[in-house]
Amino acid sequence: MNVEQFLYHEARLLDTHQLEAWLELFTQDATYWVPLERDQKDPIETSSIIYDDRTLLELRVKQARHPRAHARLPLARTVHQVGNVVPLEQKNGELHVSSTLQVIEFRNERQRLYGALVEHRLRRDGDSFRIAHKRVDLVNSEGELDGVAILF
Amino acid sequence: MAANEQLAMLIQPDRVHRAVYSDPAIFELEMERIFGRAWLVLGHGSQLPKAGDYFTTRMGREPVIVIRKDDHEIGVLVNRCAHRGATVCAEGRGNVERFVCPYHGWSYDRAGALRAVPFESNYEKGKLPSGLRAVPRVALYRGFIFASLASSGPDLDEFLGPAKSSFDDFADRAPGGELEVAGGVFKHAYNGNWKLMLENHLDGAHPAYVHASSVAVARGAPEPGKPGEEHYFDIAVRQMRQNGAPDAVWEGTGIWTTAHGHGYMGDYHSDDRLVAGLGNPAFDDYRKRLAEQVGQEEADRILRVTLWNTIVYPNCSFMSQFRQLRIIHPLAVDRSVVYTYSFRMKNAPQRMFRDTVAFANVVNGTASWVLTDDLEVYERLQRGLSSGAVDWVYIGRGHGRDIDEADGTRRGATGTSEVFIRGQMRAWLDYMTAQT
Numbered sequence: 001m002n003v004e005q006f007l008y009h010e011a012r013l014l015d016t017h018q019l020e021a022w023l024e025l026f027t028q029d030a031t032y033w034v035p036l037e038r039d040q041k042d043p044i045e046t047s048s049i050i051y052d053d054r055t056l057l058e059l060r061v062k063q064a065r066h067p068r069a070h071a072r073l074p075l076a077r078t079v080h081q082v083g084n085v086v087p088l089e090q091k092n093g094e095l096h097v098s099s100t101l102q103v104i105e106f107r108n109e110r111q112r113l114y115g116a117l118v119e120h121r122l123r124r125d126g127d128s129f130r131i132a133h134k135r136v137d138l139v140n141s142e143g144e145l146d147g148v149a150i151l152f
Numbered sequence: 153m154a155a156n157e158q159l160a161m162l163i164q165p166d167r168v169h170r171a172v173y174s175d176p177a178i179f180e181l182e183m184e185r186i187f188g189r190a191w192l193v194l195g196h197g198s199q200l201p202k203a204g205d206y207f208t209t210r211m212g213r214e215p216v217i218v219i220r221k222d223d224h225e226i227g228v229l230v231n232r233c234a235h236r237g238a239t240v241c242a243e244g245r246g247n248v249e250r251f252v253c254p255y256h257g258w259s260y261d262r263a264g265a266l267r268a269v270p271f272e273s274n275y276e277k278g279k280l281p282s283g284l285r286a287v288p289r290v291a292l293y294r295g296f297i298f299a300s301l302a303s304s305g306p307d308l309d310e311f312l313g314p315a316k317s318s319f320d321d322f323a324d325r326a327p328g329g330e331l332e333v334a335g336g337v338f339k340h341a342y343n344g345n346w347k348l349m350l351e352n353h354l355d356g357a358h359p360a361y362v363h364a365s366s367v368a369v370a371r372g373a374p375e376p377g378k379p380g381e382e383h384y385f386d387i388a389v390r391q392m393r394q395n396g397a398p399d400a401v402w403e404g405t406g407i408w409t410t411a412h413g414h415g416y417m418g419d420y421h422s423d424d425r426l427v428a429g430l431g432n433p434a435f436d437d438y439r440k441r442l443a444e445q446v447g448q449e450e451a452d453r454i455l456r457v458t459l460w461n462t463i464v465y466p467n468c469s470f471m472s473q474f475r476q477l478r479i480i481h482p483l484a485v486d487r488s489v490v491y492t493y494s495f496r497m498k499n500a501p502q503r504m505f506r507d508t509v510a511f512a513n514v515v516n517g518t519a520s521w522v523l524t525d526d527l528e529v530y531e532r533l534q535r536g537l538s539s540g541a542v543d544w545v546y547i548g549r550g551h552g553r554d555i556d557e558a559d560g561t562r563r564g565a566t567g568t569s570e571v572f573i574r575g576q577m578r579a580w581l582d583y584m585t586a587q588t
Contacts, residue, residue, distance in 0.1 A: 047338060047509050047517065049519045069365035143339065144340070147524040
């Protein structure tokens with residue numbers, strides 16, 4: 001599987017609500033980061049829209065399956081459109097990949113559109129990859145956002 | 153326009169008419185009579201350390217600039233050029249010498265006075281306006297910035313009344329009393345009336361239902377690390393678990409409402425490590441620093457205060473203990489946006505602020521486990537209240553058992569009482585029908 005195919009595979013797992021399989025793409029030491037601020041350097045002393053380690057990411061997936069998760073029941077239907085995939089560099093056994101992401105979300109008679117610059121740090125795993133770090137910079141991260149109950 | 157007698161019919165002791173949440177004409181009247189009259193929380197002095205520092209915000213729907221003037225006082229200016237009406241300052245924050253209108257170059261100093269007008273000789277002498285409209289009343293309490301669009305009315309001291317104690321708690325906890333806004337601002341919006349948020353934040357009967365899913369996943373989370381070795385998110389997991397506290401804990405919590413619609417709730421947390429950071433070396437260090445500033449006895453008193461949310465009606469809700477403050481901006485009868493600020497105690501250990509940030513992310517953040525379910529419910533409330541099939545909204549939990557206390561507050565008979573909503577509605581009617 002090449003890098004593009006892997007990112008498309010990841011997007012497809014999200015769009016088909018295979019959230020547990022999506023979670024398995026992440027390494028045990030993975031971080032998943034949706035910064036609040038543009039060019040945000042630090043996830044510890046500045047808030048983030050999402051800053052999850054593997055444990056929190058797992059809790060996020062579990063919440064999505066809870067029978068009284070009001071904002072996630074039903075889960076929004078989505079299309080994650082991955083584009084502009086550019087492998088940047090290989091460093092410490094990880095491939096840094098830049099891409100763009102458009103997400104169309106539909107739920108409760110409302111369609112929403114997100115755009116983001118994305119960075120993955122991938123580790124080879126047999127024929128595929130594992131995600132060691134994923135950073136999603138939404139173009140409107142600093143804007144007035146309605147509640148976000150999807151994953152990017 | 154609704155006459156005062158008609159408005160009075162909408163608010164009854166234990167129920168209110170749905171029009172209060174869904175009628176656009178009433179919303180217009182609220183902007184004029186509530187947001188145009190009350191003291192509104194705008195921010196904190198730490199956002200403006202130097203002369204010329206400013207940030208933009210809204211008072212109700214009015215765009216305003218909050219600025220540190222040359223005399224170091226804080227001014228609030230309506231962000232609207234006196235000429236043709238463009239906003240003179242782009243949204244955001246920064247430092248300026250002059251505000252220059254992008255349209256025709258009229259420029260204003262830090263106090264809003266008109267300083268230069270291109271083609272000035274073409275205007276009739278004596279006809280030029282003097283400057284940007286200044287918001288008539290601005291006042292500070294414990295570093296928090298308040299302003300009122302009305303030139304008369306109760307002063308800030310009278311307006312806050314017993315709710316001052318919540319700001320005291322916020323500031324007193326900081327060694328040296330020094331707080332600063334830090335760590336980014338969440339801005340979340342929802343398709344619902346502004347009052348829905350204020351009515352939710354002191355509602356002890358909702359967490360077990362609205363937050364059932366986050367309580368469940370938090371209970372399944374790994375046990376928190378040993379004191380001093382906590383995961384960065386432990387504080388938030390603890391908080392989510394507390395939302396699942398037994399009914400008796402909620403019932404036993406104190407809840408008060410004051411004149412002018414404010415309210416606050418005693419703490420329902422039974423987790424010592426969440427509240428007092430017991431065993432946590434950073435928290436021990438903090439306690440020591442606080443005692444060095446105010447003495448051990450006063451430090452003990454400060455740390456014994458257990459407040460949860462405080463509502464300052466009509467635009468603010470804050471958690472003094474966890475240093476989070478929310479300002480609500482009504483946009484339309486069915487659309488609101490909330491800005492959530494975190495505060496750093498300047499002289500406390502760094503770890504304390506990391507906990508504040510983690511708490512904000514997981515509990516109050518736009519994509520958090522907790523807030524997203526609240527927002528879903530606000531939108532469902534708005535949909536239900538938009539229906540004309542049923543007119544009345546019942547706010548009677550604990551009604552008839554409210555207790556008037558010596559300090560002028562009214563206490564709910566139990567912690568899940570809707571006494572605070574009844575207090576907000578009384579204030580709503582006072583503002584809406586006041587003769588000024």
